[in-house]
Amino acid sequence: MTDHISNSSDEITLNDLFIKTGQWWWYFVSQWWKIAVVGFIGGLGGFIYAGMQPVTFVAKTTFVVEEGKSASSGLGGLASLAGQFGVDMGGGTGGGLFSGDNILLYFKSPSLAREVLLTKNDSSSNQSLADFYATVYKLKEAWQKNIKIGKVDFPPMGIDKDYTRLQDSLLQRIIEGIIKTQFTVAKTDKKAGFIDVKVTMEDETLAKVYCERIVQRAVDRYIILKTKRQKATVDKLQSRVDSIANLLSQKTISGASLQTSSSTMDINPLYKTGTAIAFETTVRDKTMLATIFASATQNLEMAKFTLSQETPVIQIVDSPVMPLNKNKISRLKTGIIFSLGCVFLLLVLLIGKKVLQGTLD
Numbered sequence: 001m002t003d004h005i006s007n008s009s010d011e012i013t014l015n016d017l018f019i020k021t022g023q024w025w026w027y028f029v030s031q032w033w034k035i036a037v038v039g040f041i042g043g044l045g046g047f048i049y050a051g052m053q054p055v056t057f058v059a060k061t062t063f064v065v066e067e068g069k070s071a072s073s074g075l076g077g078l079a080s081l082a083g084q085f086g087v088d089m090g091g092g093t094g095g096g097l098f099s100g101d102n103i104l105l106y107f108k109s110p111s112l113a114r115e116v117l118l119t120k121n122d123s124s125s126n127q128s129l130a131d132f133y134a135t136v137y138k139l140k141e142a143w144q145k146n147i148k149i150g151k152v153d154f155p156p157m158g159i160d161k162d163y164t165r166l167q168d169s170l171l172q173r174i175i176e177g178i179i180k181t182q183f184t185v186a187k188t189d190k191k192a193g194f195i196d197v198k199v200t201m202e203d204e205t206l207a208k209v210y211c212e213r214i215v216q217r218a219v220d221r222y223i224i225l226k227t228k229r230q231k232a233t234v235d236k237l238q239s240r241v242d243s244i245a246n247l248l249s250q251k252t253i254s255g256a257s258l259q260t261s262s263s264t265m266d267i268n269p270l271y272k273t274g275t276a277i278a279f280e281t282t283v284r285d286k287t288m289l290a291t292i293f294a295s296a297t298q299n300l301e302m303a304k305f306t307l308s309q310e311t312p313v314i315q316i317v318d319s320p321v322m323p324l325n326k327n328k329i330s331r332l333k334t335g336i337i338f339s340l341g342c343v344f345l346l347l348v349l350l351i352g353k354k355v356l357q358g359t360l361d
Contacts, residue, residue, distance in 0.1 A: 031350060038346045039339045046338025050331040057204040058327060059211035059320035061197045062188075063219075103195055107185040107218055113175045116213045118157040129209065130154035130171060133178075136203040143170070178210075194317065200327065208320045219314045230307045237300040244296055248289040 028035070106112070117130035131154050134140045143149040152170055154163075163171070182201055188194045197215055201207040 027354065028347070028350070034350075035343055035346060039343045042342025043335040043339035045342075047331045047335040049338070050329040050334035053329045054202050056200050056202055056327040057207045057324040059199045059201075059207040059324055060318065061211050061215045061316065061320060062318040063195055063197075063215065063314055063316045064193045065195070065222075065314055103187070104185055107197065107214070108179050108183070110172070110175050110179070112214065112218060112221070113178060113183075114171065115157070116210060116217055117171065117174065118154065119213060120156045121209075126156060128154045128156040129206075129213070130174060132203075132206060133174060133201075133210075134170075136201070136206055139170075139174070183214075204322065204324050207324060208322065211320050215316075223314070227307060227310055230303070230310050234300070234303045234307050237296065237303050241293065241296045241300050244289060244293045248286065248293055252286060 117133065118128050121127045121129050121132045131140075134143075134152075134154075140152070143152050149166065149170070152167060154167060154171060182199060184196075184198045184200075186196055188196055197211060199207045199211040199214075201210065
């Protein structure tokens with residue numbers, strides 16, 4: 001009997017739940033002025049915070065990579081066919097530089113960003129893009145105020161390549177900041193070959209120039225890498241063809257000279273015999289060189305054709321155009337979010353305080 005009464009007292013009826021809810025409601029109503037003040041202060045703080053945030057500009061470049069025909073093989077065709085049925089045959093791992101997720105790591109390479117930052121800001125000055133970046137973000141002012149740093153410049157690549165430890169350290173910080181917060185690269189679709197590169201910076205010109213140059217630098221690197229071996233073959237064959245052509249030209253001139261000498265009247269028969277032998281030898285060498293030259297030229301043309309087939313085509317679909325899209329935090333939305341957040345925290349504190357004090361009065 002006692003157990004039955006105890007269990008009944010532990011149960012919460014619907015009426016008790018309504019009573020508790022009403023008590024909590026009237027408790028919050030009694031604290032309305034605190035809620036209103038905290039909500040107003042939070043909204044005002046959010047409004048001010050949004051106003052202090054700088055306007056940023058977004059530069060976007062979209063491009064697609066068409067691999068050379070020699071890169072296509074029977075396995076590649078089979079993988080493409082399997083991809084149409086949703087079967088992945090390893091296209092996302094390994095592969096070329098622009099295949100799978102390799103592009104994400106490649107574009108975020110610090111060495112690539114360094115090359116771009118050390119290019120000239122424009123053709124009319126010796127200021128580098130890194131100097132322009134440091135000026136826009138007021139880094140140079142902060143450096144000058146620091147007695148350990150002082151005035152620091154970043155000469156463009158080719159003017160002064162010997163950077164000090166301090167210059168390298170500051171440049172590395174700039175690169176880390178760009179890669180982490182101001183630069184993104186992604187594929188629009190895993191099955192598609194379109195790649196989006198976005199740069200978000202506080203200066204419109206800086207964002208546009210950096211976006212264009214990093215894409216161009218990456219594309220140039222990629223093409224050189226893909227065609228390096230075949231281009232070396234073409235260069236060797238070209239050198240060989242030029243050398244044989246030079247020898248063939250010399251033999252042609254020598255044969256013409258000997259032919260003229262042999263046709264000239266001379267009273268010495270021994271001289272005429274020696275000239276005839278030299279002429280025949282020259283003709284033989286000329287014929288051999290002509291045959292070798294024809295074969296070498298054929299090999300050269302075949303190598304050039306193979307090079308053209310292996311050279312990937314990078315097609316720029318969209319490039320950044322002025323004026324760029326602006327990013328500006330909405331003051332109203334930020335104020336509302338901050339206000340609701342502060343009110344929520346206050347309610348949590350009020351509930352916690354009341355629970356620690358005991359039951360509601």
